[in-house]
Amino acid sequence: MxxxxxxxxxxxxxxxxxxxxxxxxxxxxxxxxxxxxxxxxxxxxxxxxxxxxxxxxPRMVLFPKNLKVSKSMKQLLRKEKFKVTFNKDFRAVIEACADIRREGQHGTWITQEMIDCFGDLHELNIAHSVEVWEDDNLVGGLYGIYLEDKKVFCGESMFTRASNASKYGFITLVRKLKKEGVKLIDCQVYTQHLESLGAEEISRDEFLSYLESPA
CATH class of the missing domain: 3.30.70.3550 (Leucyl/phenylalanyl-tRNA-protein transferase, N-terminal domain)
Incomplete structure (x- = not known):
């Protein structure tokens, strides 16, 4: 090592x-x-x-064209169940991600040092956030690193305080990134939840090929 x-x-x-x-x-x-x-x-x-x-x-990634949206989620999106914003309150999103207790984890990997560093990256327009609102309440969201010149978004963490809120925000983000010509979203490692949304595993070499040169 x-x-x-x-x-x-x-x-x-x-x-x-x-x-x-x-x-x-x-x-x-x-x-x-x-x-x-x-x-x-x-x-x-x-x-x-x-x-x-x-x-x-391997590396878990989502190609935007392969996004899977369930019938129930399509209904929520049509009804505009939630309001979604981008980069409106990065700090609130990353702090909420840090506070969420996850099954099998005894603590958070989003330390205060991580929050501060990613906050600085946000000020540089490199770290981006997605906020999901119900009325005026922040009920879900996610954040990640946007390698805009390479057309790659690296998802980091998400949280939810209302059923389907984080998924609603994720789907909205993927659709937005697809319009912007993003080639793939890095999901890092396999989870069944990500697979249900259309993510798949590819070799590290294939993933790195997307980072080798600007789009």
Whole structure:
């Protein structure tokens, strides 16, 4: 396993272990995060762990054209059950994602340092948020890194406080990104929920090919 020193470059992603763990340590800085996402690497750890960097193989992605929308979700969208905004309250979204307790997890991987760094990325128009509202209440949302020059969106986390709210926001985002010519949405690792929305696993090499050159 590679232990990064301050400002040390990442090793090749081919050096990951069988779980996709690439390196430990280094610093959570804006330049490192920008480099990481542009090279298929992302941080994922909790407050009890050192900084962990991942690049799994295979990679879970969603091609916008393959988005699956259930009949029940189509009805909610037609009825405009929720209001969806973009980048209206990034901080509220990432803090809500950090607060949500998830099955099988004893803590959050979205540490205060992560919140602050991604907030800085939002100020640079790199980290984007989706807010889902019911009346004036924030009931769902998600955030991620938008590599606009490569037409790739890297989804990070979502939350919901009302049934179907996060899914409603995700579908709305995918439709928006499709209109903007986004080629794929990085979902990082497999979940049954993502598969139900049309996401699939591809090889890391295929995923990285989308990051090699601007669209």
């Amino acid at each position: 590679h232990y990064l020193q301050h400002n040390e470059k990442f090793p090749p992603v081919s050096d990951t272990d069988e779980h996709g763990l690439l390196a430990i340590g280094g610093e959570l800085s804006i330049p490192r995060l920008i480099y990481a996402y542009n090279h298929g690497i992302f941080p994922w750890y909790d407050a009890s762990q050192p900084l962990l960097w991942w690049s799994p193989d």
